[in-house]
Amino acid sequence: MRQYHQILFNILFIVFCFNATGQERLEVDNETFDILKKASESALANGSILLSLTTHQDLAWADEISKCVIWRDEQWISPFMERLEKERGFEMDIEQTSIIQEYIERHPEKKQEITKRLKEGRMLIGSTYTQPYEEMYFSESLARQFYLGKLWLKNEFDGYNATSYYNSDVPGRSLQMPQLMAKAGVDNMFISRHERGVFDWLSPDGSAVTTYSPGHYIDFYNILGKENDEAVKELAKQVLVWTDGYNDIESEEAVMPAVLNFEPIWDMGPVENLDPFLTLWNNLTEVENEDGEILNVQLPAIRFSTLDKFFKQIRKSSKEIPSIMGERPNVWIYIHGPSHHWAMDHSRKADILLPAAEKFATVNALVDGSYSKYPIDLFWQAWESKIYPDHGWGGKGGVSTDNIFLQRFADAHEKSKQLLGKEIETLASKVKISEDKGIPVMVFNSLNWNRTSPVVCKMNFDPQSAKSVKLFSKEGKEVAVQLENVKADKDGFLKSAEINFIAEDVPSVGFDTYYIQPSKQGLDEVDKTVESTFENDFFVAELGNGGISSMFDKQLNKELINSEFFKAGEIFTMKSEGNGAGEFDAVQQPTMEGFDKTGNYQTKWEIIANGKVFKTFKFRQPIRNSVAEVEVTFYNQIKKVDFDVAVKNFDGTMYREYRMALPLKMENNTVSYEVPYGVVEVGKDEMPGAAGERYYTPCNELHPRGIENWINASGDGFGVTLASSVVGMDYLDPTGNGLKGTILQPILLASRKSCHWEGNEYHQTGHHHFNFSITSHDEGWKHTGLRFGKESNEPVFAVVAPIQYADASLNESECFLKVDNDNIIVTAMKKAENEEGVAIRFYNLEDNDLKVKFQLFDKFNQAYRTNLIEEVEAELKLKGKDLELNVGKFEIGTVKLKKSK
Numbered sequence: 091m092r093q094y095h096q097i098l099f100n101i102l103f104i105v106f107c108f109n110a111t112g113q114e115r116l117e118v119d120n121e122t123f124d125i126l127k128k129a130s131e132s133a134l135a136n137g138s139i140l141l142s143l144t145t146h147q148d149l150a151w152a153d154e155i156s157k158c159v160i161w162r163d164e165q166w167i168s169p170f171m172e173r174l175e176k177e178r179g180f181e182m183d184i185e186q187t188s189i190i191q192e193y194i195e196r197h198p199e200k201k202q203e204i205t206k207r208l209k210e211g212r213m214l215i216g217s218t219y220t221q222p223y224e225e226m227y228f229s230e231s232l233a234r235q236f237y238l239g240k241l242w243l244k245n246e247f248d249g250y251n252a253t254s255y256y257n258s259d260v261p262g263r264s265l266q267m268p269q270l271m272a273k274a275g276v277d278n279m280f281i282s283r284h285e286r287g288v289f290d291w292l293s294p295d296g297s298a299v300t301t302y303s304p305g306h307y308i309d310f311y312n313i314l315g316k317e318n319d320e321a322v323k324e325l326a327k328q329v330l331v332w333t334d335g336y337n338d339i340e341s342e343e344a345v346m347p348a349v350l351n352f353e354p355i356w357d358m359g360p361v362e363n364l365d366p367f368l369t370l371w372n373n374l375t376e377v378e379n380e381d382g383e384i385l386n387v388q389l390p391a392i393r394f395s396t397l398d399k400f401f402k403q404i405r406k407s408s409k410e411i412p413s414i415m416g417e418r419p420n421v422w423i424y425i426h427g428p429s430h431h432w433a434m435d436h437s438r439k440a441d442i443l444l445p446a447a448e449k450f451a452t453v454n455a456l457v458d459g460s461y462s463k464y465p466i467d468l469f470w471q472a473w474e475s476k477i478y479p480d481h482g483w484g485g486k487g488g489v490s491t492d493n494i495f496l497q498r499f500a501d502a503h504e505k506s507k508q509l510l511g512k513e514i515e516t517l518a519s520k521v522k523i524s525e526d527k528g529i530p531v532m533v534f535n536s537l538n539w540n541r542t543s544p545v546v547c548k549m550n551f552d553p554q555s556a557k558s559v560k561l562f563s564k565e566g567k568e569v570a571v572q573l574e575n576v577k578a579d580k581d582g583f584l585k586s587a588e589i590n591f592i593a594e595d596v597p598s599v600g601f602d603t604y605y606i607q608p609s610k611q612g613l614d615e616v617d618k619t620v621e622s623t624f625e626n627d628f629f630v631a632e633l634g635n636g637g638i639s640s641m642f643d644k645q646l647n648k649e650l651i652n653s654e655f656f657k658a659g660e661i662f663t664m665k666s667e668g669n670g671a672g673e674f675d676a677v678q679q680p681t682m683e684g685f686d687k688t689g690n691y692q693t694k695w696e697i698i699a700n701g702k703v704f705k706t707f708k709f710r711q712p713i714r715n716s717v718a719e720v721e722v723t724f725y726n727q728i729k730k731v732d733f734d735v736a737v738k739n740f741d742g743t744m745y746r747e748y749r750m751a752l753p754l755k756m757e758n759n760t761v762s763y764e765v766p767y768g769v770v771e772v773g774k775d776e777m778p779g780a781a782g783e784r785y786y787t788p789c790n791e792l793h794p795r796g797i798e799n800w801i802n803a804s805g806d807g808f809g810v811t812l813a814s815s816v817v818g819m820d821y822l823d824p825t826g827n828g829l830k831g832t833i834l835q836p837i838l839l840a841s842r843k844s845c846h847w848e849g850n851e852y853h854q855t856g857h858h859h860f861n862f863s864i865t866s867h868d869e870g871w872k873h874t875g876l877r878f879g880k881e882s883n884e885p886v887f888a889v890v891a892p893i894q895y896a897d898a899s900l901n902e903s904e905c906f907l908k909v910d911n912d913n914i915i916v917t918a919m920k921k922a923e924n925e926e927g928v929a930i931r932f933y934n935l936e937d938n939d940l941k942v943k944f945q946l947f948d949k950f951n952q953a954y955r956t957n958l959i960e961e962v963e964a965e966l967k968l969k970g971k972d973l974e975l976n977v978g979k980f981e982i983g984t985v986k987l988k989k990s991k
Contacts, residue, residue, distance in 0.1 A: 114369075115376040122323040123379035126387050129326045132333040135388040137344030139325075140395035140403070142214075143170070144183040144351055146258045146307055148482025149220065150491040151846065152355045157487070159192045165354045167193050171200065174207050181394045183214040183349075185256035187239040188478070190215050201246075208250045214396035215243055217252035217276045220480035224257075224264035225420050225796030226427075226434075226817060227477065228441035229766040229917045232264065233931065233958060234473050236274040241923065241959040254278040254398045255299070258307040258351060259671075260481045261785060262420025262796075265775060266767040266933075269293035269982050273958035278401040280349070282307035284418075285782025288336065288347075288404055292415040294768065294775075294937070294980040300401050300411065305783045307351040314350070314360035314367055321367055322374070329390060335412070342407035346390065347400045368392055416777035417770045419792040421677050421785065424668055426483050427796065427818035428747065428840040429852045430492065433479070434817055435859075436499035440476050442884050443506035444469075446536035448920040449599055450513040452928055453906045455921060456948045457520055457899075464921045468509060476502035484844025484852075492850070510887065514601075518892035521603060521900045528562065528605035531589075534887045535596040538909050538916035538932075542594045542728060543881055544703070547888035548575075549606065551584040556608030558584070561591055564603045564902040570727065572701035573613065582612055589890075590703045592727045596886055597905035599919065606890075618697040624705065628729045633707060636660040636689025637751070638722060641731075643866045648808045649755050650866055652831040656751035659733045661711075661718035661838075662687035664824065666747030668842035675780075676787040677794060680747050680824055686714035687751075702726065716740040716748070730882070733862040737838055742853030747840040749824070752812055752864065754832045759805035761821045761832065762871050764798040764879060767917070767933045767982050769871065772821070794820040794837055800879025802871040803832045809868060811875035812836070813882030815861040836862060872935065873912050880915075906947040914942050914977065923960045927988035931958075934977045944973040944985075952988040960986055 118126070129135065145166050150158045167189075173180040184190055194201055207213035219238035240252045255276050261283040268291045271279065277299060279291065284303040291301045304310065313324045325348075332346035352361055372391050378384050405411065427434060448469065455461045479495035518532040533545055549559075557578075561571040575588040589606065596602045624631045632640035637657025641650045651658050664680035688711045698721065699706035706723040717739045723732040737748050761772040770776070776789040795801075797819045802811045818837035823829040839858050843851050863882035867874040907919060907930070918931040928950075934940055953966040953973055966973060966985065977983055 113375045114373040115378065116319060116322065116370070116374060118319050118322070118377050118379060120379050120381065122319060122326070123377055123383070123385060125323055125326045125330065126377055126389070127385055129329040130385070130388045132329060133337045133340070134329050134333055134344045134346060134390045137337065137346070137390045139346050139348050139390050139392040140400040141310075141348045141350060141392050142183045142395060142397040142400070143181070144185055144349065145353055146185060146351045147353050148259070148485065149188065149480050150487065151482045151485040152353055153485075154487035154490040155494055159196070161354055162189060163193055163196050171203065174212055179394055181212045181396050183256070183397055184216065185258065186216045186221055187219050187243055205247045205250070208247050211396065211399070214254060214398055215250070215252055216254060216256040217243075217271075217274065218255055219477055221257045221259065222477065223260055223262065223420060223422070223426055223481050223796070224267050225262060225423070225765060226437070227766065228438070228798050229933075230445045230931070231441050231477050232267070232766045233270060233918070234477055236270065236276070236959055237923070238474060238477060240274055240276065245924070252276065254280065254401070256280045258282050260420065261418070261422060261781065263291065263418040263777070265417040265765050265770055266293050266982060268299045269295055269297035270767070270958060271299045272297040273982055273984070275957055275961070278302070278398055280397060283781070283783055283785065286331065288411055290411050290413040292413055294415070295978055298413065300405060301414075302347055302397075302401065303783070304347070304349055307349065310348045310350050311352050311356070311360050314363045315357070318367070318370055322371065325371065326389070336404060336408045338409050339407050343403060344390070344407055345400055345403045347397070348392070349397070414777050416775055416789070417765065418777050418781055418789055419795050421674070421792060422481070422671060423794060423796050423818055424666070424678055424840065424842070425671070425845060426481070427816065428837045429668070429842050430483060430496070431816070431839040431854060431858050433492070433496040433499050435815065436496070436503040437476070438815060438817065440472070440499060440502035440506045443510050444472055444476060444502065445918055446884065446887070447506055447509035447513055448918060449536050450517055450534065451509065452919050452921055453599070453947070454513055454516055456906070456928070457517070461921055461926050465509060466921065468505060472502050472505035472509065475499070475505070484849040485846040486848045488844045488846060488850040514887055515889050515892055517601070518889040519895045520898050521892070521894070521902060522898045523603065523894055523902065527564070527566070528607040529891050531604045531606060532601050532889045532892065533593045533596055533604065534601045534889070536599065536887070537880060537884060538598050538907060538914070539877065539912070540595045540598055541877070541881055541886070542592060543596065543886050544590065544725065544728070544730075545593045545886055545888050546588060546590050547890050548586065548588050549890050550586045551608070553579075554583050556584050556610070557582050557612045558609045559589065560607045560609055561589070562605045562607065564605070569604065570702035572699070572703035574699055576613070592703060592725070593886055597903060598909070599907040599916070600905040601903065603902035614701075616700050618700060620695050620697055620707070624707070624724060626724055626726055629724065629731070631724070633693075633695050634689070635691065635693045636687060636711070637720065643808065646808050646866060646868070648866070650808070650810060652753045652755040654753070655825070655827065655829050656687070656753040656833060657689055658752050659720050659722055659735070660688050660751045661713065661720065661735065661737070661748060662751060663714050663716075663746055663748050665745050666840045666842065667745045668840070669845070671845040675785040676792055682825060684714060684746070688713055688718050688720070699723070715743045715746050729865050730878070731864050733864070735838065735860040735862065737858045740839070740855055740858065742841060742855035744841050744843070744851060744853070748838040749820070749835045750838060750860070750862065752810070752834040753829070754803055754810055754834065756803055756806045756808070756832045757830055759803050759832045761801065761803050763795060763801040763819065764876070766798060768980065769876070769935065770795075793822055794818045799883045800875065801834060802875040802879070803834060804869040804871065807869065808866055809870055809875060810834070810864060810866050811871060811878050813863040813879045815883070836860065876935070904947070908945040910943040910945070911940055913940060922986050922988070925988070927986050929956070929960050929984060929986050931982070931984045933982045934980055937979050939979055940977045942975050942977050944975065946971045946973065946987070950987040951990050954986045956984045956986050958982070958984055960984060962986065
């Protein structure tokens with residue numbers, strides 16, 4: 091390692107001392123001669139090649155995280171910091187904020203020096219905390235990349251304004267990422283594994299960021315690895331590329347980019363060739379071809395730069411930059427989704443619970459009239475854990491890396507549960523309750539619309555106090571209740587039970603109160619007689635081998651299921667070997683080798699719950715390498731069916747993948763799914779064509795897809811929405827047998843090898859649990875599908891028998907934030923950053939501008955429209971507790987509310 095440090099030091103020292111002191115002549119072949127002639131006559135001849143110098147390592151790919159932290163310090167940042175001190179011409183980029191945080195933890199004495207280099211414009215730090223799989227995170231987690239990135243940098247480095255986002259490696263872009271960047275004041279994006287060029291990447295609202303792809307991020311590294319004449323030819327070819335559609339304003343300096351992105355584990359030959367090649371290129375004045383013909387050449391000088399300077403100049407020197415709009419589905423979804431089920435499960439739960447906890451912590455602060463108890467530090471720690479894992483799963487030392495990523499997601503999940511529990515319990519204690527009505531149950535809704543949803547809460551009973559319970563609304567109306575997981579003494583008195591009911595019309599970002607009354611009447615006998623047909627007010631269903639063979643919607647008069655090959659809720663397994671990062675142009679597909687499904691066997695159904703609220707059927711079936719357990723729950727008061735699935739005793743056999751099938755009797759369909767701050771319709775909202783470089787499959791043909799909460803299929807007169815606990819979702823026939831209809835398929839888990847050649851195997855031996863919910867409705871996902879999908883994954887939260895504060899002042903039902911337009915989704919309601927106030931973030935689902943009114947619980951006298959990281963852009967007018975806003979089509983908006991002292 092010391093040898094590497096010294097080589098790099100010597101190379102860079104020479105590089106900065108090479109200031110053209112002579113002339114170079116090179117013998118080249120005729121093809122190179124012609125290319126150099128064209129380059130010398132091009133607009134770039136008197137321009138510049140702006141070379142950005144960085145390294146791309148993921149958090150840990152070359153080795154374990156702790157080792158990579160040391161390497162980044164000793165072999166990259168520290169030597170480069172020395173060069174910044176000694177050579178004024180030297181500049182450098184650091185791809186992401188977490189890397190500089192690691193460095194400062196090791197070298198706190200360097201913080202002032204880094205601040206100085208940032209102010210000089212000789213150092214760039216990327217605007218996000220890490221370089222994530224963008225579709226892996228829910229909306230707010232993606233936004234917080236800029237809080238823990240750009241906002242943190244601004245606070246820590248005397249106002250440094252990070253304007254560039256590096257996501258060098260991942261072949262995938264989320265639909266609304268350009269708008270998030272633009273709203274955060276981030277103008278530039280560096281990507282790779284995409285066709286070479288500079289283009290504006292647009293979000294549906296029209297927001298754009300200027301994007302550069304070199305093709306692959308090791309493009310310039312590979313040029314340096316060639317012999318001199320070949321290296322000169324390859325770079326000269328790129329000169330011609332940057333005069334075709336770019337650099338066409340004569341009065342501006344013509345520029346082209348080069349990014350030397352390397353890692354210490356790679357062959358250092360190309361890096362060692364940096365000085366000789368720069369010396370050759372910058373001093374090359376003559377070339378001679380195979381025929382003895384001599385040409386005087388004029389080539390653009392290579393000089394060090396930060397990437398943002400290239401972006402700024404290419405926008406000035408080019409009349410028009412081409413544009414791209416749409417989702418680029420991530421072809422690496424198999425790496426992080428089904429291959430890391432336990433980690434993704436923690437991640438997705440924290441994605442839901444953390445914003446919910448922030449909303450109710452904010453409500454508590456408003457009720458108290460003080461932010462003194464708002465747990466700022468704990469929220470920051472939770473968000474840091476939530477968004478820490480980047481795209482570098484596996485790798486060399488991948489067992490350690492994957493475990494750390496799992497632990498960070500688990501930490502975020504646990505902290506979010508603690509935060510939410512404390513906030514709703516505190517809020518419940520501030521409610522004026524009527525003890526004569528019974529034992530209070532407060533039901534909290536974190537979504538911004540009134541909702542009717544299942545409630546489940548556990549209650550412990552005093553000895554000999556109750557054999558059953560009755561439940562009443564605050565108005566005294568009796569509500570159907572069902573007890574499950576009952577524990578009772580020998581006389582039938584309850585010790586504990588799970589109380590289930592349907593809460594109706596729970597207020598938006600608010601709560602409602604119910605009351606439990608103990609009863610000495612014994613529990614009703616439960617009929618557990620299994621019949622093949624089940625019927626309620628919504629469905630007639632048939633229990634088949636391996637799943638539900640028929641589900642007839644009585645309201646729509648439609649059969650939903652095509653059971654020709656799969657049943658609804660059927661678990662099946664296929665072979666899924668996977669493949670290495672970057673070596674393929676489409677998501678790998680499973681094969682029928684070793685295929686098995688629950689429907690291959692005679693299914694023994696049983697009833698495990700049957701009451702006034704729901705009825706649950708269950709079967710358990712061994713299939714290849716595991717045991718599948720499926721519970722299907724039909725609700726009596728709401729149109730909802732739950733599929734709770736377990737893959738148990740999985741033996742870790744490599745290259746097995748498990749999926750659940752939802753085969754729909756729908757041949758002419760549109761498939762749509764939720765993404766951060768938006769919805770993608772398959773075949774319509776992807777970027778056009780293929781991404782290029784080595785990716786030749788058209789983007790609209792890529793599958794599976796990464797989803798946030800739900801996926802919807804609509805056509806043939808009906809729609810079905812499936813809410814999912816997993817990120818990976820497919821919708822096309824996986825068997826190759828030409829099955830008819832649409833088959834929605836959550837991908838449960840897969841056992842594969844890390845895509846690093848020295849990486850670990852993902853056996854995932856053991857038990858895995860998954861949750862899905864479905865409903866049927868008229869065609870389309872607005873608004874039944876969207877609301878159902880979000881409600882199914884973001885439950886109402888219950889507090890039983892809270893301690894009532896002496897000064898309790900809240901009513902039995904309160905709404906803390908209401909929005910008068912169904913197309914507005916609120917993703918955050920939190921304490922404002924660095925000051926007292928409330929920040930609210932939302933997005934518009936509509937392709938139209940809207941006039942929206944936010945009705946607030948508290949009265950504010952200052953309101954502002956802000957950017958994504960809450961920096962004020964414009965003042966807004968308040969009307970009492972109402973805030974009226976004009977919201978643009980597909981806009982992600984943030985507002986800040988304050989009270990003057």
